[in-house]
Amino acid sequence: MKRKYNVxxxxxxxxxxxxxxxxxxxxTLEQGRITEINDYYIQSEISLIDIMALDNLVETDFLTCEKxxxxxxxxxxxxxxxxxxxxxxxxxxxxxxxxxxLHRKYDVLRGYxxxxxxxIKDQCSSDFDTLVYFYNYEEEELNKKAxxxxxxxxxYEIKEEKGDDVLLIPIAVDTGLESVNSLVESYNITxxxxxxxxxxxxxxxxxxxxxxxxxxx
Amino acid sequence: xxxLTGIFLVYSFIAFYFLFLFVxxxxxxxxxxxxxxxxxxxxxxxxxxxxxxxxDTIGKAIDNLAANGYSGLKKIVVVDDCxxxxxxxxxxxxxxxxxxxxxxxxxxxxxxxxxxxxxxxxKFVNTELIAFSDGDSFPEKGSIEKTIGFFDDKKVGAVTSTxxxxxxxxxxxxxxxxxxxxxxxxxxxxxxxxSIYVTPGPLAIYRRSAFEKIxxxxxxxxxxxxxxxxxxxxxxxxxKMSVPSKVYSVAPHTFKGWFRQRIRWNKGGVxxxxxxxxxxxxxxxxGAFVLPFFVFSWFLGVxxxxxLIYRLAKAFIVRYLLTTYSVxxxxxxxxxxxxxxxxxxxxxxxxxxxxxxxxFSLIALLSIREKKEFKRxxxxxxxVYEFFYLLTYPVILVVSAWELLRGRKTWS
Numbered sequence: 001m002k003r004k005y006n007v008x009x010x011x012x013x014x015x016x017x018x019x020x021x022x023x024x025x026x027x028t029l030e031q032g033r034i035t036e037i038n039d040y041y042i043q044s045e046i047s048l049i050d051i052m053a054l055d056n057l058v059e060t061d062f063l064t065c066e067k068x069x070x071x072x073x074x075x076x077x078x079x080x081x082x083x084x085x086x087x088x089x090x091x092x093x094x095x096x097x098x099x100x101x102l103h104r105k106y107d108v109l110r111g112y113x114x115x116x117x118x119x120i121k122d123q124c125s126s127d128f129d130t131l132v133y134f135y136n137y138e139e140e141e142l143n144k145k146a147x148x149x150x151x152x153x154x155x156y157e158i159k160e161e162k163g164d165d166v167l168l169i170p171i172a173v174d175t176g177l178e179s180v181n182s183l184v185e186s187y188n189i190t191x192x193x194x195x196x197x198x199x200x201x202x203x204x205x206x207x208x209x210x211x212x213x214x215x216x217x
Numbered sequence: 218x219x220x221l222t223g224i225f226l227v228y229s230f231i232a233f234y235f236l237f238l239f240v241x242x243x244x245x246x247x248x249x250x251x252x253x254x255x256x257x258x259x260x261x262x263x264x265x266x267x268x269x270x271x272x273d274t275i276g277k278a279i280d281n282l283a284a285n286g287y288s289g290l291k292k293i294v295v296v297d298d299c300x301x302x303x304x305x306x307x308x309x310x311x312x313x314x315x316x317x318x319x320x321x322x323x324x325x326x327x328x329x330x331x332x333x334x335x336x337x338x339x340k341f342v343n344t345e346l347i348a349f350s351d352g353d354s355f356p357e358k359g360s361i362e363k364t365i366g367f368f369d370d371k372k373v374g375a376v377t378s379t380x381x382x383x384x385x386x387x388x389x390x391x392x393x394x395x396x397x398x399x400x401x402x403x404x405x406x407x408x409x410x411x412s413i414y415v416t417p418g419p420l421a422i423y424r425r426s427a428f429e430k431i432x433x434x435x436x437x438x439x440x441x442x443x444x445x446x447x448x449x450x451x452x453x454x455x456x457k458m459s460v461p462s463k464v465y466s467v468a469p470h471t472f473k474g475w476f477r478q479r480i481r482w483n484k485g486g487v488x489x490x491x492x493x494x495x496x497x498x499x500x501x502x503x504g505a506f507v508l509p510f511f512v513f514s515w516f517l518g519v520x521x522x523x524x525l526i527y528r529l530a531k532a533f534i535v536r537y538l539l540t541t542y543s544v545x546x547x548x549x550x551x552x553x554x555x556x557x558x559x560x561x562x563x564x565x566x567x568x569x570x571x572x573x574x575x576x577f578s579l580i581a582l583l584s585i586r587e588k589k590e591f592k593r594x595x596x597x598x599x600x601v602y603e604f605f606y607l608l609t610y611p612v613i614l615v616v617s618a619w620e621l622l623r624g625r626k627t628w629s
Contacts, residue, residue, distance in 0.1 A: 005410065007238060007241050007242055007245060007409075007410065008238065008410075010237075010241055011234055011235075011237040011238035011241055012234060014233070014237040014241070015230055015233040015234035015237055016230075018233050018237075018569075019226070019229065019230050019233060022229070022562065022565070022566050022569070023226075023562075025562060025565070026561075026562030026565075026566075029562060030562070091561075092560060092561040142531065142534055142535055142538060143538055145535065145538075146535055146538030146539045146541075146542055147538075147542055149535075149539055149542075150539060150542035150543050150545075150546050150548055151546075153543070153546075153548045153549065153552060154546050154548045157548065157549070206542055206545060206546050207546065208545075208546055208547045209546060209547055209548060210547070
């Protein structure tokens with residue numbers, strides 16, 4: 001019987017084809033997710049510009065503070081939901097790195113919306129609460145990673161409980177964004193993760209959900 | 218792409234390669250698998266059966282071989298390796314039962330290994346072919362005859378047969394029954410690329426001139442049946458497998474016995490790899506495929522287990538910390554958010570690989586025609602085999618490597 005050694009090359013060719021096809025599928029899948037998030041981001045960006053336009057109208061009779069507040073909250077809520085989706089896609093993303101830059105874009109957006117919320121609070125004496133959560137995006141230390149995970153769980157529970165009355169703004173601090181760095185410095189925060197409740201109280205260590213709830217309106 | 222993803226992709230590629238290799242070999246040769254060359258010459262043959270404390274089975278094993286049906290069977294040499302039970306008395310009884318066929322011999326002092334007993338028994342053989350079997354193995358009627366035709370090819374040094382589990386009374390034995398079938402199937406496929414790496418003890422037939430020329434079994438090796446096959450390849454001989462030639466063997470029925478057997482197989486495998494380490498890319502298929510395949514599988518198994526342990530340890534620590542922090546913050550310990558339901562490409566690849574390996578095992582299972590008393594394994598046993606049994610392989614690899622390392626201190 002004649003041996004067929006060509007089978008080694010055939011198997012190699014098939015394995016390469018499968019791997020390349022798998023990688024191609026993976027990249028397509030991940031690009032599709034990035035495109036989806038990008039589309040959301042563009043919508044959010046349009047809404048942001050809309051809010052900026054509304055900001056200019058706040059001192060006129062055409063716009064009520066209530067309107068401005070509700071638009072701001074609606075956008076921040078949407079951005080928060082998109083951030084959750086982004087996180088899910090990010091942890092499922094294995095091949096491409098593009099999603100990281102999307103994360104940075106969202107951090108800038110959230111930072112801006114936070115500043116805008118502070119302005120709205122000042123201008124309109126609004127009574128909504130803000131919870132700003134600073135964390136490290138590329139945290140390697142397991143202890144900190146676990147702490148961040150529990151923080152986000154606590155904040156998620158608060159958001160679920162309080163709904164529109166609370167604005168939850170998670171911002172990554174290690175993405176090299178100047179605006180974010182300035183915000184962090186302004187509150188003299190040195191440890192992460194940390195929480196700022198209503199721009200007044202800073203928690204640099206994990207606390208019970210009740211402690212935060214007590215500080216909210 | 219992170220490091221672990223890279224590793225996963227490399228593993229996937231290797232797994233794809235070997236799966237495709239076997240699947241292609243199967244589809245290109247499926248009509249040849251059951252074929253046996255016709256007998257053109259009635260080669261004389263003697264069978265050496267080794268026995269150590271096998272009083273329960275040795276008599277049946279001799280009866281079985283005596284009734285094997287091959288007219289060229291000249292002698293059955295039964296070697297008692299100084300058993301502590303009454304094996305020797307039984308052998309003597311069978312010598313009287315088959316005076317012209319059975320010859321009982323006892324090693325002067327226990328050799329302590331199958332190779333020693335086999336070599337001792339081979340001294341009493343002068344036929345063209347020499348077969349070896351165990352005291353707890355039962356070659357099926359006609360099994361010898363179905364191997365004879367292969368020896369017409371002068372390059373063939375040995376012919377191996379299909380080894381199956383005889384006793385299938387508990388879960389472990391049923392799992393081994395599947396494993397033996399898959400191994401048998403893979404071994405036959407390897408024949409088509411000249412890479413059979415073992416002639417298992419339950420029934421292996423050698424051309425005596427080749428057997429003696431290469432220096433018989435290596436008594437220092439824990440798996441003399443692997444070592445001698447590699448030596449045959451090293452010396453330019455071909456090794457064939459006769460699928461229709463079946464032998465039923467008693468497999469370990471306790472976990473401890475099974476574990477010890479596997480450790481011995483793996484340690485013997487490593488000993489053989491070390492012995493032939495210098496043959497990389499030399500000596501035909503031994504250096505081109507068998508040796509790299511063994512070394513690669515061994516390295517990947519150990520490294521893969523290391524990565525798995527690292528991942529599990531990390532997950533355990535994170536889970537512990539999460540629980541501690543969750544208790545501290547009065548937050549839920551486990552929520553739906555903890556499970557990412559968005560699948561990654563690695564999951565898809567894993568699924569494809571798993572499906573391919575499942576298909577391969579199924580083809581192997583369906584390829585065997587067994588006696589009616591042995592039913593095909595059920596779905597449950599098959600799934601346990603695929604999901605759990607196969608996972609024990611890397612663990613056995615690591616334990617055997619560890620034992621070998623510790624043992625090597627005393628060898629020096």
